Amino acid sequence: MLIGVPKEIKNHEYRIGLTPAGAKEFVQQGHRVIVEHDGGLAIGFDDAQYLAAGAEIVNTAAEVFERAEMIIKVKEPQPGECRMLSPGQLLFTYLHLAPDPEQTRLLLESGATAIAYETVTSDDAGLPLLAPMSEVAGRMAIQAGAHNLEKAQGGNGMLLGGVPGVEPAKVLVIGGGVVGINAARMAMGLGADVTILDKSLERLKELDMIFGGRMKTVYSTADAVERHALEADLVVGAVLIPGAAAPKLISRELVSRMKAGSVMVDVAIDQGGCFETSRATTHQEPTYVVDGVVHYCVANMPGGVARTSTMALTNASMPYALKLANKGVADALRDDRHLRNGLNVHAGMITHEAVAEALDYEFVEPLTALGRTALQQSA
Ligand SMILES: NC(=O)C1=CN([C@@H]2O[C@H](COP(=O)(O)OP(=O)(O)OC[C@H]3O[C@@H](n4cnc5c(N)ncnc54)[C@H](O)[C@@H]3O)[C@@H](O)[C@H]2O)C=CC1
Ligand SMILES: CC(=O)C(=O)O
Numbered sequence: 001m002l003i004g005v006p007k008e009i010k011n012h013e014y015r016i017g018l019t020p021a022g023a024k025e026f027v028q029q030g031h032r033v034i035v036e037h038d039g040g041l042a043i044g045f046d047d048a049q050y051l052a053a054g055a056e057i058v059n060t061a062a063e064v065f066e067r068a069e070m071i072i073k074v075k076e077p078q079p080g081e082c083r084m085l086s087p088g089q090l091l092f093t094y095l096h097l098a099p100d101p102e103q104t105r106l107l108l109e110s111g112a113t114a115i116a117y118e119t120v121t122s123d124d125a126g127l128p129l130l131a132p133m134s135e136v137a138g139r140m141a142i143q144a145g146a147h148n149l150e151k152a153q154g155g156n157g158m159l160l161g162g163v164p165g166v167e168p169a170k171v172l173v174i175g176g177g178v179v180g181i182n183a184a185r186m187a188m189g190l191g192a193d194v195t196i197l198d199k200s201l202e203r204l205k206e207l208d209m210i211f212g213g214r215m216k217t218v219y220s221t222a223d224a225v226e227r228h229a230l231e232a233d234l235v236v237g238a239v240l241i242p243g244a245a246a247p248k249l250i251s252r253e254l255v256s257r258m259k260a261g262s263v264m265v266d267v268a269i270d271q272g273g274c275f276e277t278s279r280a281t282t283h284q285e286p287t288y289v290v291d292g293v294v295h296y297c298v299a300n301m302p303g304g305v306a307r308t309s310t311m312a313l314t315n316a317s318m319p320y321a322l323k324l325a326n327k328g329v330a331d332a333l334r335d336d337r338h339l340r341n342g343l344n345v346h347a348g349m350i351t352h353e354a355v356a357e358a359l360d361y362e363f364v365e366p367l368t369a370l371g372r373t374a375l376q377q378s379a
C-alpha cells in the first residue's frame, strides 16, 4: 500500500503521523511511504532520517493527498485537507467529529473512509489510540494549571504543593480515566490536595486501590461537582463518553461562584468541553478569563510536547496502520471489531452511532456500509 504522511497544519502543531522508525516498519513489510518535505523537522525528524528509513520525500501536501491510499495524520483534517481527500482513500487520524459539523460534512462529501483514533477500542474497554495522548494531556494539565495559578497569568497565586506551614492547593479532577489518573498522579507528585470524581464506581475502586489515602475519590453527581468546584484552586475536566459530545458538568452560573483566580483546564475540549464556559483555544493563546476564573482549553495539548507525543502516538497507532496496510482496509475492518469501532465515516455514510446521534445523521452500521460499497464496486 502507498502510505502518505502530510505535515500538520493546525496552530502550533508540530507532531507528525509517523516517526522515521515507523516509516521503516512499513517499508520493511513491503509498503511505500511518502512524507511531506520537512514534515517532522520541528521535532528533530528531518527528511534525511525519513529517506534513510526508505521513505520518499515529496514537496507538497497536495502530492501526498493525490497519491496516497492511506493518509496517516495526527490532527483532524482542516477544511483544505478534507477537500483533497477522494473516494476510496483512507484517512487514519484523530477526528473528534461530534462537536465539529463542518468537518463531518466535508468528510462525507469527500467520499473517503475515515477511521478516528479516538474511537478504536480494545478488549479491556480502553481506547488504545487515544490513551497515549491522554497520558500526555493529563500530565500537561497539571503543568498548565500550575503555571496559570501564578499571579502574572491571572491565577490566585497558589503554589500547588504549598510549603511547610502553608497548605497545598486543592485540585479537582473530573473524570478518572486516562487523562484523570495522569493528572492526579502529577498533582499528587507536586504535593497538591487531590480529589477525583467519576461516574464509574469500578473505576473509583481501582483508583483507591492504586493511590490509597493519598487522594480522595468521590462519586460524580451534580452536587459533588458543585461542592468540590467551589473549593478548588485548579479543576481539570477529563470526562469522556466515547464518540459523543462531552456533558456540561460545570455551568456558567457555577463558574461565577468559583474562587477568583482559580484555574480550569478543560482537557475534554476536543469533544466540545465539559464546562459551559469552555471554548477551544490554541497554544498561541491558551487562556481566557470568565468571571475571574482562568480557562485553559487547548484542543491539541500534546502538540505542545510534540516530540514525546509523536513517538508515543506512533508506538500505539503503527500496529493498527500496519494491519490496514497488510490486509487491505475492508478486510482489516471486517476482521477486527475494535478497529471497526474506529470507523466514523465511509463513502458518504456516518458509521459511528454516537457521532450520528450528536450531529443528527442517519447511522449506518459499519459492516452494512462496507457491504454497500463492495456491492457498488462489483456492480
Ligand atoms: N485537549 C487535548 O489535547 C486532549 C484531549 N483529550 C480528551 O480528554 C478526554 C478524556 O479522555 P480519556 O481520559 O482518555 O477518557 P477515558 O475514557 O479514559 O476516561 C473518561 C472518564 O470519564 C468518566 N466520566 C464519564 N462521564 C462522567 C461524569 N459525568 N462525571 C465524572 N466522570 C465521568 C468515565 O467513567 C471515564 O472514567 C477526551 O475527551 C479526550 O478526547 C485527550 C487527549 C488530548
Ligand atoms: C487526542 C487529541 O485530539 C490530540 O492529541 O490532539
Ligand SMILES: [Mg+2]
Residues within 6 Å of the ligand: 094, 096, 270, 299, 300, 301
Ligand atoms: Mg484534540
